[in-house]
Amino acid sequence: MDRVAEFLAAGSVPADELTAAFWSACHGGQLSTARYLLSERVDLDWIGYGAATPLDIALTSGNEDLIAWLRTVGAPTRAELPPA
Numbered sequence: 001m002d003r004v005a006e007f008l009a010a011g012s013v014p015a016d017e018l019t020a021a022f023w024s025a026c027h028g029g030q031l032s033t034a035r036y037l038l039s040e041r042v043d044l045d046w047i048g049y050g051a052a053t054p055l056d057i058a059l060t061s062g063n064e065d066l067i068a069w070l071r072t073v074g075a076p077t078r079a080e081l082p083p084a
Contacts, residue, residue, distance in 0.1 A: 004033055008040065019043045026054040029061035031069060044075040053078050 004021065007013065022042040025033040034054075047053055055075040058066050 001033060001036065004036060013040075015041045015043070019046045020048065022046075023048040023054050023057060026058040026066065026070065027061065029058070029063035029066055031063060031066040034058075034066060035069070038073060044070075044073065045081055047078060047081075051078060053081070 007021070018037060018040045019042045022034060022037040022040075023046060025037060044054060048057065050057070052060075053076060055067070055070045056077050058070055058075075059077075061067075
């Protein structure tokens with residue numbers, strides 16, 4: 001969390017970098033970091049590596065608290081997204 005806070009305090013961080021950091025937190029099962037980053041301008045629908053949304057990748061982490069939280073904030077799986 002300290003590194004994330006330093007990253008954000010350093011100045012204007014592009015939205016795509018924040019979203020990638022959020023996705024990575026979900027991949028790593030890091031609920032507190034994901035919560036912190038959600039207060040920024042992240043895209044819950046972003047499809048990252050492996051064609052996975054933050055919720056898709058969190059499902060692989062096995063962190064049930066993170067998965068439940070993502071569902072409460074409206075994060076979709078890729079299958080739940082409207083067709084492009």
